[in-house]
């Protein structure tokens with residue numbers, strides 16, 4: 249099975265080039281997305297609209313759209329020959345990636361309270377992105393990424409891993425705060441307080457941006473940098489949009505609170 253899949257994926261040098269091209273394409277798509285988001289918010293959650301397709305139940309949408317980000321690399325790691333899987337840096341980087349997507353695809357969707365339905369187009373784009381990125385990160389780290397034996401003791405890896413963990417904890421904690429703003433059955437919006445929400449409107453987004461920036465720092469590859477850049481573009485735009493939305497909606501919204509970067513922006 250593994251050999252069959254490897255033969256399908258072609259010779260190593262060719263696939264490595266393909267993975268690099270996929271990363272450059274992701275960077276290009278992030279730039280296109282940046283300009284698109286100057287005119288339109290990503291249409292899900294509070295910006296949901298039927299203009300982008302029929303509504304998909306929010307829990308189902310998050311579960312199905314995020315699952316490939318967990319399952320595709322899992323498949324790649326266990327059913328294709330992962331020549332670099334015995335290396336500690338590769339194992340730790342894959343662990344970070346899987347830890348996030350285990351939470352995001354198998355826990356987060358089922359905890360959502362009163363979330364808005366997701367328009368089909370947003371759901372479909374997120375699904376495709378998760379397949380694409382799951383293959384890109386999983387295949388590169390399990391088969392191709394080469395690190396020196398002492399990589400895990402180097403400052404880049406240690407600081408990147410710490411950033412990843414701090415970002416992950418901020419992200420999960422902030423999503424927890426948002427979720428608990430609603431009692432079961434409620435669907436409206438309230439002002440979030442606590443954690444990094446004391447400083448920024450997009451605390452959950454800031455956590456996720458830090459997380460993938462740390463991952464990119466620890467892995468030092470164009471593949472992880474492309475993912476971190478894409479995340480930065482999408483989530484910084486969403487943080488700015490949410491911040492404006494809160495200021496318009498709530499007269500008593502804390503005036504010192506920024507959109508994404510405490511005290512600055």
Ligand SMILES: NC(=O)c1ccc[n+]([C@@H]2O[C@H](COP(=O)([O-])OP(=O)(O)OC[C@H]3O[C@@H](n4cnc5c(N)ncnc54)[C@H](OP(=O)(O)O)[C@@H]3O)[C@@H](O)[C@H]2O)c1
Nearest residue numbers: 293294360362363364426429436437438452453456479482
């Ligand atoms: N890596 C990436 O590129 C990427 C992209 C997108 C999202 N994400 C991550 O996915 C997670 C969810 O993203 P999101 O864009 O859905 O976040 P969000 O807009 O902050 O919403 C998160 C959840 O909290 C609810 N909520 C938000 N603000 C609320 C408020 N003031 N009062 C009551 N409920 C509130 C939302 O309900 P409604 O649905 O009713 O608004 C939704 O269920 C985040 O952790 C984010 O970092 C990652």
